[in-house]
Amino acid sequence: MSGATDGIVRASGAGSRFLRILLFALLILFALYYLLPFFVMLATSLKTLDEIRTGSLISLPSSLNLQPWVEAWSGACVGVRCDGLQPYFWNSVLIAIPGVAISTFLGAIAGYALTKWRFRGANIIFALMLFGAFIPFQVVLLPMARTLGFLGIAGTLAGLILVHVVYGLAFTTLFFRNFFVSVPDALVHAAKLDGAGFFAIFFRILVPMAIPTFGITVIWQFTQIWNDFLFGVAFTVGDSNPVTVALNNVVNTSTGVKQYNVDMAAAIIAALPTLLVYVVAGRYFLRGLAAGAVKG
Amino acid sequence: MSGVTLENVWKRFGTTEVLKGIDLAFEPGEFVVLVGPSGCGKSTLLNIVAGLETLTEGEVRIGDRVVTHVPPKDRDIAMVFQSYSLYPTKSVRRNITFGMEMRGVDKAKQDKSVADVAALLHIEPLLDRKPAQLSGGQRQRVAMARALVRDPDLFLFDEPLSNLDAKLRIEMRTEIKKLHQRIQKSVIYVTHDQIEAMTLASRIAVMDQGHVRQFATPDEIYENPADLFVASFMGSPPMNILSGRIVDEGGLAVEVSDEAGPVRFPLPDPLARSVAGAAGRSVKLGLRPETITGRDGQQRVADLFAFERRIEVIEPTGPDTMLITSLGGEELIARVRPEDRAQVGQPFAFEVNMAKAKLFDAESGRRL
Ligand SMILES: Nc1ncnc2c1ncn2[C@@H]1O[C@H](COP(=O)(O)OP(=O)(O)OP(=O)(O)O)[C@@H](O)[C@H]1O
Numbered sequence: 188m189s190g191a192t193d194g195i196v197r198a199s200g201a202g203s204r205f206l207r208i209l210l211f212a213l214l215i216l217f218a219l220y221y222l223l224p225f226f227v228m229l230a231t232s233l234k235t236l237d238e239i240r241t242g243s244l245i246s247l248p249s250s251l252n253l254q255p256w257v258e259a260w261s262g263a264c265v266g267v268r269c270d271g272l273q274p275y276f277w278n279s280v281l282i283a284i285p286g287v288a289i290s291t292f293l294g295a296i297a298g299y300a301l302t303k304w305r306f307r308g309a310n311i312i313f314a315l316m317l318f319g320a321f322i323p324f325q326v327v328l329l330p331m332a333r334t335l336g337f338l339g340i341a342g343t344l345a346g347l348i349l350v351h352v353v354y355g356l357a358f359t360t361l362f363f364r365n366f367f368v369s370v371p372d373a374l375v376h377a378a379k380l381d382g383a384g385f386f387a388i389f390f391r392i393l394v395p396m397a398i399p400t401f402g403i404t405v406i407w408q409f410t411q412i413w414n415d416f417l418f419g420v421a422f423t424v425g426d427s428n429p430v431t432v433a434l435n436n437v438v439n440t441s442t443g444v445k446q447y448n449v450d451m452a453a454a455i456i457a458a459l460p461t462l463l464v465y466v467v468a469g470r471y472f473l474r475g476l477a478a479g480a481v482k483g
Numbered sequence: 484m485s486g487v488t489l490e491n492v493w494k495r496f497g498t499t500e501v502l503k504g505i506d507l508a509f510e511p512g513e514f515v516v517l518v519g520p521s522g523c524g525k526s527t528l529l530n531i532v533a534g535l536e537t538l539t540e541g542e543v544r545i546g547d548r549v550v551t552h553v554p555p556k557d558r559d560i561a562m563v564f565q566s567y568s569l570y571p572t573k574s575v576r577r578n579i580t581f582g583m584e585m586r587g588v589d590k591a592k593q594d595k596s597v598a599d600v601a602a603l604l605h606i607e608p609l610l611d612r613k614p615a616q617l618s619g620g621q622r623q624r625v626a627m628a629r630a631l632v633r634d635p636d637l638f639l640f641d642e643p644l645s646n647l648d649a650k651l652r653i654e655m656r657t658e659i660k661k662l663h664q665r666i667q668k669s670v671i672y673v674t675h676d677q678i679e680a681m682t683l684a685s686r687i688a689v690m691d692q693g694h695v696r697q698f699a700t701p702d703e704i705y706e707n708p709a710d711l712f713v714a715s716f717m718g719s720p721p722m723n724i725l726s727g728r729i730v731d732e733g734g735l736a737v738e739v740s741d742e743a744g745p746v747r748f749p750l751p752d753p754l755a756r757s758v759a760g761a762a763g764r765s766v767k768l769g770l771r772p773e774t775i776t777g778r779d780g781q782q783r784v785a786d787l788f789a790f791e792r793r794i795e796v797i798e799p800t801g802p803d804t805m806l807i808t809s810l811g812g813e814e815l816i817a818r819v820r821p822e823d824r825a826q827v828g829q830p831f832a833f834e835v836n837m838a839k840a841k842l843f844d845a846e847s848g849r850r851l
Pocket residue numbers: 496499501519520521522523524525526527528675
């Protein structure tokens with residue numbers, strides 16, 4: 188990642204320095220604007236209920252009170268079960284990891300086949316898949332429920348994984364197709380002459396070139412699957428709920444005092460993995476933009 | 484070592500016909516160059532030989548084996564592509580060994596082959612670099628190395644030099660020729676550069692719009708072009724083509740009418756016989772620029788014919804000077820000695836060696 192802009196000559200002088208300072212001031216302003224809600228959440232999650240009631244929204248907590256976090260993770264009640272978000276968090280992990288992996292892998296293979304092993308009707312298939320990316324969630328709910336029932340996996344994690352894979356395939360295929368279209372066919376020809384077949388060309392030549400696309404696709408799919416609420420509500424029951432559904436149940440619980448600090452901690456816990464994926468996969472994302480992956 | 488035979492090869496993409504019945508037979512060890520204007524089907528033909536493109540009709544044989552339905556990897560060929568097509572994420576070394584890895588060649592033998600070919604092409608210092616870190620000429624060498632290391636029966640080159648600058652192109656041209664003389668393998672080489680074709684080929688196939696117009700040695704193509712297309716495609720500057728009429732006034736001649744009065748080019752014997760008794764017929768007269776010189780510009784031969792034209796443009800090239808004038812509404816280029824340099828707008832006495840002139844039928848373009 189380093190070095191892509193090292194050698195660029197910059198304009199110097201008072202005018203351009205002023206412009207640069209202005210630019211950074213604006214950027215910092217926007218960053219603050221976006222970070223403020225997160226700051227409020229974080230601050231609130233560390234306050235006691237008394238402090239929340241008496242203090243102002245943006246004041247700092249008087250002491251680091253980790254009790255709400257412990258409560259949110261392992262004690263808050265979801266319906267009648269009071270184990271916190273923990274079991275549902277692991278549900279989401281168990282859904283998201285295979286869901287992302289399978290849909291990304293299948294999308295990569297499909298994008299590869301559609302561009303580099305063109306067959307009769309490839310364009311029609313691609314058009315249909317593209318259409319799939321524009322189908323609203325609500326439309327697939329009922330047919331999907333019937334299908335899951337027919338397959339005998341209604342209400343299970345496996346069922347929800349299948350839903351996410353099927354729904355995500357349109358997007359992942361689109362991402363990979365758009366990348367592989369830009370890879371010259373002659374490269375595949377060269378590999379064929381070198382004796383490589385369908386999978387050898389894919390794994391040995393194209394996958395290493397497509398690392399940035401994998402980064403983007405993984406970010407996209409992980410965010411979609413982890414943040415999904417509708418499919419989670421519709422296709423899972425009780426103990427197999429993903430964390431988003433459980434979070435909703437924690438926050439909307441109607442018994443007792445409203446525990447804002449626990450709610451905030453729970454919300455942050457539920458959002459943390461997507462942040463993590465951005466940080467990890469985002470590096471590849473940027474590297475791909477900077478390096479011109481197809482050169483040569 | 485094997486020859487290649489193409490029999491009645493047709494290729495259609497949907498309704499567009501790209502190759503229209505190609506018949507060619509290449510000898511083992513031959514260096515065949517396919518030339519022709521852009522879009523005439525050269526790459527398509529090469530890809531068909533490689534097995535990267537299916538053919539619509541016809542048959543391809545490598546040696547005695549019919550390979551029409553054999554996949555590329557089983558044809559024992561190696562190819563160098565116009566854009567080099569190096570694997571961007573692999574080092575130069577891995578680019579070269581990839582084919583051997585795929586074929587399960589053992590590691591020691593791979594290392595030896597890489598060392599040999601790297602020494603041959605002077606790319607040892609580059610082996611651990613990525614393709615993006617190479618210059619155009621270096622990439623070209625690596626692409627050649629990747630092909631050479633396979634030690635195939637047949638090499639295919641698709642415009643391998645067209646992305647290089649002029650000086651490097653000439654250098655690499657010579658190296659390819661040397662290489663072929665050393666390894667003596669069959670080569671099919673596509674280019675649209677007719678100088679590359681002339682210098683490299685043992686035989687040239689001149690293609691146009693999906694047809695092979697002529698398949699012959701470079702000399703034959705240059706001296707005895709089959710038709711107007713071949714005549715004007717090969718040679719730089721191109722052959723002058725003048726429209727005229729056969730006249731018979733004490734010996735056959737081609738009369739080219741011009742606003743400054745007609746010019747009659749007398750036809751020497753072999754040419755005259757080919758149009759005997761055809762007075763009045765429309766023909767095209769082909770004169771290569773180097774057969775038109777200033778006075779005393781060439782050896783005294785029997786069939787010199789002198790005429791005078793006003794010079795319009797002078798283009799010195801160093802060893803020769805091109806004089807451009809016009810005749811019968813067509814541009815006429817003459818190649819004269821630099822010391823003959825004349826003045827623009829002044830008349831100049833040209834001398835043309837009619838023994839080297841060509842005659843073509845005005846309608847069909849066939850050579851007479
Ligand atoms: N997949 C395709 N579908 C339709 N037409 C094609 C296809 N591939 C090539 N053609 C057409 O076939 C013709 C010959 O193409 P080809 O690439 O063989 O030309 P070429 O002689 O190699 O030209 P160049 O010198 O520019 O490389 C062109 O007119 C091209 O438009």
